[in-house]
Amino acid sequence: MLEIKDLSFKVDTETGEKKILDKIDLAVPDNKLVVVTGPNGGGKSTLAKLIAGILTPTSGKILFDGQDITEKTVTERANSGIAFAFQQPVRFKGIQVIDLIRLATGKKLSAADACEYLSAVGLCARNYIDREVDASLSGGELKRIEIASVIARSGKLSIFDEPEAGIDLWSFQHLIKVFRKMRSNIKDSSILIISHQERILEIADEIIVLKDGNIAAHGPKDEILPTLMGTPAMISACRSGDEGGYQC
């Protein structure tokens, strides 16, 4: 379980100090898929990076399974079970897809075992396993490999920062299936997804709305989603799109 207490993050700008997150309190319980949504610039990605340790908070605490991890490094948090999928996956010259999957699992996996993680994100594994994680991969391919690397971590808390960003429609549809499957295998772990996408909000157990650095709403999906979408008719329209590929 992740607990965030009184968490603030400020940056210095030319016009003075700017609050990106202002005294946030929230919890992500075990066995839940929580989606953080809200307008651009609301502090969503900052929150994800603070949890992973990529950014350091100005004040407040982050607790993971009861342990205070506020001062822990990215590596220590990763080894305690926090996995993080970047919004813009990083490219590496010379590092192959299989290397990345092996590093993620921390094991000397066979190619066949590594392929399973790629198949899980809809990539034809044998075409990718020896490819370099470099500019030769498309944005969609790279994103799916990024997600495969997080699945391979088998983290206690898996964080996905805007998984839908920069991918094509086909990849996005597959992504929903991947998250549904992760949700069904969630046992004793939790998933935190930063997203604008209604179809991702739909598979959430809980939704948090982050606006101007504050939590504007937090509750069960069925309670929060209608308020976001405006009218029940809109929700119904979006749901019907689930089968037909229609996106809100």
Next chain:
Amino acid sequence: MLELDQLQLQMLKEVADLHGTPEGAYNIRSDSRSLGRRSTANIDIVPKTDVSGLDITIKPFTKNESLHIPVIVTKSGLKETVYNDFHVGEGAKVLIVAGCGIDNCGNQDSQHDGIHRFFVGKNASVKYVEKHYGSGSGSGKRILNPVTEVYMEEGSSMEMEMVQIKGVDDTERTTLAELKADAKLVVRERLMTHENQRAVSVYDVKLNGTHSSADVVSRSVAKDRSFQKFDAKIEGNAECSGHTECDSIIMDEGKILAVPGLAANDVDAMLVHEAAIGKIAGEQIIKLMTLGLTEQQAEEQIINGFLR
């Protein structure tokens, strides 16, 4: 069967991936003398009489044979220049492995300068692998100054893999090539320098024949206070295509100078140069840290991949 001591075996493994006597033709040189030599029906190795070195003749249409000519220097203070000429017959297809390792435990500089000339026959195909390696705890420097000249006949191809990962204090590598019509040269250089090492790599490639091509790519890492210079010149004297690329990572107080040189002397010459030098991107380290690696392990992983 050759009698090799532990150090010789170790050096052969580092420079030529050998675990004893190689298959096919070979000459193993250690501290200025030949430890063993074998010619085959198609590959003839004859010592030169005027200078130190070998005349190697590969018969036309020799297929899928290999030649190993590793050099080991273990005596501190030894300095030698060796002249090897390779005559590759028409239509032959061969692998040539020519590494050099210096182990210097003394306080005098050890130096091996290999002057290699390749005469690649019409439609012949050569894969050439050259690894440099240095070891030993002495204060004497380990110096390697190879000169490689490549003369390529029509339709021939040569792929050169040049690797120097650690231990060589000072190196000046010069590679000169002249290509006739439809000849193709591919060079892949991988280099890592550390401490106060210095490495200069100079290429001068002349694309003289129609549809000749050259692709010279260097990937390098300069650590500590080391210095590297990559000076690659391609001259297009006909309808041809040439590409040079220097892709480098600098760390600590390392310095790298990339000097592009393209000379287009024919309106149909197409020449490209690319160079990128910079430190390891912070986001690459962070990504690997999110997979549980420490910062240092992440750096090592990134460099190992880059120089693979």
